[in-house]
Amino acid sequence: MKKHIAVIGCGYWGKNLVRAFHELGVLSTICDENENVINAYAEKYRDIRCVKNVDGIFADTSINGIVIAVPASKHYEIAKSALLSGKDVFVEKPLALNLEDGYSLANIAKEKGLILMVGHILEYHPAIDKIREIIHNGELGKINYICSNRLSFGKIRREENILWSFAPHDISVILSILGKLPVKVSASGESYINPNVADITSSSLSFEDGVKAHIFVSWLHPFKEQKLVIVGTKKMLVFDDTSVEEKLVIYPHKVEWQDAMPVALKAEGEVVRISFEEPLKIECGHFLECITKRLEPKTGSKNGLSVLKVLNALEASLNRGGKVVPLNKKADNEFFAHETAVIDEGSVIGAGTKIWHFTHIMGGSTIGEKCNIGQNCVVLPKVSIGNKVKIQNNVSVYTGVHVEDGVFLGPSMVFTNVYNPRGFIERKNEYKDTYVKKGATIGANATVVCGHTIGEYSFIGAGAVVTKDVPSYALVYGNPSKVHGWVCFCGCKIADGADFSGTATCSACGSEFRINRMTVKVIEKVEYASASSGA
Numbered sequence: 268m269k270k271h272i273a274v275i276g277c278g279y280w281g282k283n284l285v286r287a288f289h290e291l292g293v294l295s296t297i298c299d300e301n302e303n304v305i306n307a308y309a310e311k312y313r314d315i316r317c318v319k320n321v322d323g324i325f326a327d328t329s330i331n332g333i334v335i336a337v338p339a340s341k342h343y344e345i346a347k348s349a350l351l352s353g354k355d356v357f358v359e360k361p362l363a364l365n366l367e368d369g370y371s372l373a374n375i376a377k378e379k380g381l382i383l384m385v386g387h388i389l390e391y392h393p394a395i396d397k398i399r400e401i402i403h404n405g406e407l408g409k410i411n412y413i414c415s416n417r418l419s420f421g422k423i424r425r426e427e428n429i430l431w432s433f434a435p436h437d438i439s440v441i442l443s444i445l446g447k448l449p450v451k452v453s454a455s456g457e458s459y460i461n462p463n464v465a466d467i468t469s470s471s472l473s474f475e476d477g478v479k480a481h482i483f484v485s486w487l488h489p490f491k492e493q494k495l496v497i498v499g500t501k502k503m504l505v506f507d508d509t510s511v512e513e514k515l516v517i518y519p520h521k522v523e524w525q526d527a528m529p530v531a532l533k534a535e536g537e538v539v540r541i542s543f544e545e546p547l548k549i550e551c552g553h554f555l556e557c558i559t560k561r562l563e564p565k566t567g568s569k570n571g572l573s574v575l576k577v578l579n580a581l582e583a584s585l586n587r588g589g590k591v592v593p594l595n596k597k598a599d600n601e602f603f604a605h606e607t608a609v610i611d612e613g614s615v616i617g618a619g620t621k622i623w624h625f626t627h628i629m630g631g632s633t634i635g636e637k638c639n640i641g642q643n644c645v646v647l648p649k650v651s652i653g654n655k656v657k658i659q660n661n662v663s664v665y666t667g668v669h670v671e672d673g674v675f676l677g678p679s680m681v682f683t684n685v686y687n688p689r690g691f692i693e694r695k696n697e698y699k700d701t702y703v704k705k706g707a708t709i710g711a712n713a714t715v716v717c718g719h720t721i722g723e724y725s726f727i728g729a730g731a732v733v734t735k736d737v738p739s740y741a742l743v744y745g746n747p748s749k750v751h752g753w754v755c756f757c758g759c760k761i762a763d764g765a766d767f768s769g770t771a772t773c774s775a776c777g778s779e780f781r782i783n784r785m786t787v788k789v790i791e792k793v794e795y796a797s798a799s800s801g802a
Contacts, residue, residue, distance in 0.1 A: 270555055271295040273324045274334045275345060277304055279422055280359060281336030287551045288334065289315070298324055321345065325352035332382070332558050335359060340426045340696045343368040346383075350375045355382035357554045360435040361578060362571035364427070365648035365666070366613035366631035369575045373568035382557050384564035385571035387439035391550040393541045394506050394515045395440055398497070401539070402444060406517070407499030413441055413480040414496040418488035426696070428465040430454065430581055433484035438574050439566065440495065441472065441480045448573060448594055450475050454581040455589035459487060463700060470581050505536075515539040575631075576613055579649070583615060583633030586651040586669050592633055593617075604628075614646075617654065635672065659711070667698040667717060674703050677711035677729065684717045704739065708758060726754045740780070740787040741765075753782055757795035 272288045273296035274281060281299070288294040289312065296316045297308050309317040324330060325348055333349040335342060335358040343363040349356045350372065362385045363369040376383035389395055401407060415437040424432055442448065449472040456468035467485040474480070493508040503518040516536040522529050557564045564570075580592045592615055602620040604610055610622070613630030619637040622628060626640055631648030634640070638652060641660040646652065650664050653672035660678050664670065667684040684698045699718035703709070707721045710729035715721065725737045728744030737743055742752040742760060750765035755773035762771040762782055770790070771780045779790035 270331045271329050272332050273330050276337035284334050284336050287547050338426050346372050355558050357384045359386040366575050367629055367648040369572050383568045384554050385566045387566040388546050388550050389436045389440045390566050392546040397541050408501030410478050411498050415482045416492050416494045417484045418492040423486050429484050429486055430468045434482055435574050437482045438577050449473055451591050451593045452580045453589055453591045454585040513538050579631045583651045668701045670703045671705040673706040675708040679712050680709045681714040724756055738785050
């Protein structure tokens with residue numbers, strides 16, 4: 268029986284899916300919220316229904332599968348609605364923007380017996396199939412390392428950073444080639460266009476057998492480059508997706524020892540012939556086959572969740588200045604969790620951390636080493652918490668909150684992540700990031716309104732309501748909170764008044780500071796413990 272496919276989102280990448288499914292003869296409906304886009308498609312495809320509203324698609328019993336190519340921030344919302352309406356779903360990468368949502372989609376699909384496929388298009392490239400065959404045959408020897416570059420100029424996004432926009436392709440391929448997850452990852456990057464939206468990232472994945480993988484992605488590169496390099500003990504392989512005639516080349520380079528010195532011996536590259544069938548057509552055809560035969564897709568929910576795990580860990584490392592984040596908490600770390608605590612799969616928890624009664628750590632969150640999380644707390648997806656952080660009882664750390672090392676969160680203090688919440692309006696796409704910098708203290712029952720930065724070693728008094736950025740070392744309290752003085756690393760007051768100007772010395776530890784125009788500079792830092800050891 269002929270399948271009927273609806274494509275939701277027909278912009279930058281969606282237009283390619285529209286073309287592919289139309290050429291396969293199964294496209295019945297096109298949906299996009301942009302009226303100009305829909306009018307243009309209605310003119311081009313007169314035999315296809317073109318609509319602006321998704322609700323009619325979900326209710327249409329003639330539609331078998333829904334293809335989703337909207338911005339990543341909307342993947343979860345639309346994919347969930349499609350699955351709940353009983354449709355098989357093909358959703359472009361990434362599956363979702365956090366593990367909790369990813370697992371939710373996977374569970375709905377499983378419970379309803381539906382197909383859930385993720386658009387990791389490189390997995391369907393004939394060159395990748397050939398690479399798997401070459402590795403399986405042992406031609407490269409033992410894999411030592413993999414390096415992948417995905418570079419171009421544009422398309423620059425605001426709703427997701429370059430890591431989430433470009434790297435899923437490379438992560439998916441690397442995981443499928445090696446057949447396993449890394450044990451630890453790290454990522455660093457920079458934001459040049461939009462604050463807190465990385466334009467370039469460099470990621471490192473470490474696997475248990477010593478294999479390393481490196482991924483460099485950028486949308487601020489002067490030319491397009493999509494190149495995968497695999498280095499083995501016998502040979503090296505290069506997949507250059509921008510090349511027409513030499514997409515896949517094997518280099519039989521080798522290293523020989525001569526007079527106790529390693530010598531690199533270069534050899535001529537050998538072009539590997541592959542078919543030139545379009546990967547997108549293969550991918551779309553695979554989705555149709557899975558719908559017809561009820562097969563698990565090559566890039567199904569298991570694949571999508573594995574990529575999400577790595578992406579979440581890389582994002583956590585990015586937010587923590589490139590610190591290494593382990594993926595397998597049991598293999599690398601031991602932490603304590605009370606028997607009443609709930610620790611979701613996909614959370615990352617560092618060694619020495621203690622989690623107490625009735626606390627819930629949700630999937631996609633990252634917690635550093637030697638933290639202490641009290642009773643009745645919750646840490647939500649995409650939250651990153653540094654090392655040696657103390658979270659007292661009854662604190663909820665919501666998505667969008669980033670907590671650095673050495674922070675103290677007092678009992679029942681409150682974070683928010685939306686400016687204007689309504690119980691009946693979904694506002695996940697409007698979360699505002701809040702940054703709590705190294706060593707800061709937030710007192711009991713204080714409230715931090717979202718979208719602000721709490722500066723290093725600042726001190727927020729009990730019951731304060733923070734409605735703007737807090738300077739480093741500032742002592743703030745009140746509703747709304749204001750700067751009333753300045754504090755030392757050790758938490759003791761060093762000066763009164765927001766307008767204080769001059770030098771200040773901490774009477775408790777002896778550290779010295781220069782304060783001028785709401786800015787504090789450290790003259791000399793004295794460790795509190797050593798200063799007080801003789802007292």
